[in-house]
Amino acid sequence: MPGAALAVDPPYQAQMERLSEILGSLYMLGPLCGGDEIDWRSQMAELIALDEPDADRRARLAGAFNAGYESYARFYRTCTPSAELALERLLDEGAALARDIHTQFAE
Numbered sequence: 001m002p003g004a005a006l007a008v009d010p011p012y013q014a015q016m017e018r019l020s021e022i023l024g025s026l027y028m029l030g031p032l033c034g035g036d037e038i039d040w041r042s043q044m045a046e047l048i049a050l051d052e053p054d055a056d057r058r059a060r061l062a063g064a065f066n067a068g069y070e071s072y073a074r075f076y077r078t079c080t081p082s083a084e085l086a087l088e089r090l091l092d093e094g095a096a097l098a099r100d101i102h103t104q105f106a107e
Contacts, residue, residue, distance in 0.1 A: 009057065012105045015097055016051065017064040020044060022094040024068025029087045033079035041065075 010016075027040035044065050048058060076083045 010105070012101050013057065013060075015101050016047075017060060019047070019094060019097045019101065020061045020064035021068035021071075022090050022097070023047070024065035024070075025072050025090050026068075026087070026094065027065070028069045028072045029076065029083055029090070032076060033084055033087055035087065 023040045023044045026038075027044070030036060030038060030040060044061075048061055051057075051061075053061060072083075072086070
């Protein structure tokens with residue numbers, strides 16, 4: 001008796017999970033360091049809406065977002081020089097990832 005077919009992840013799934021993690025980190029660090037002009041949670045919701053993942057992938061993307069948030073929330077309560085540096089690096093990495101995903105996989 002054959003089992004149910006499992007969905008196959010798109011080739012960019014790992015990149016999407018990392019981008020989701022970065023967005024969660026930015027959602028935590030941005031307001032902490034005075035950068036509240038971008039709503040990173042809304043950006044995440046938009047990313048998910050555009051990607052249209054199945055329930056399993058949606059849960060993994062949301063989990064990555066939450067893990068990114070929690071990883072910085074454990075260590076930062078105020079904006080420090082290391083928090084500012086992390087924020088800058090995350091912004092750079094996130095922009096590069098988004099660009100790469102779009103360039104390689106957008107229709």
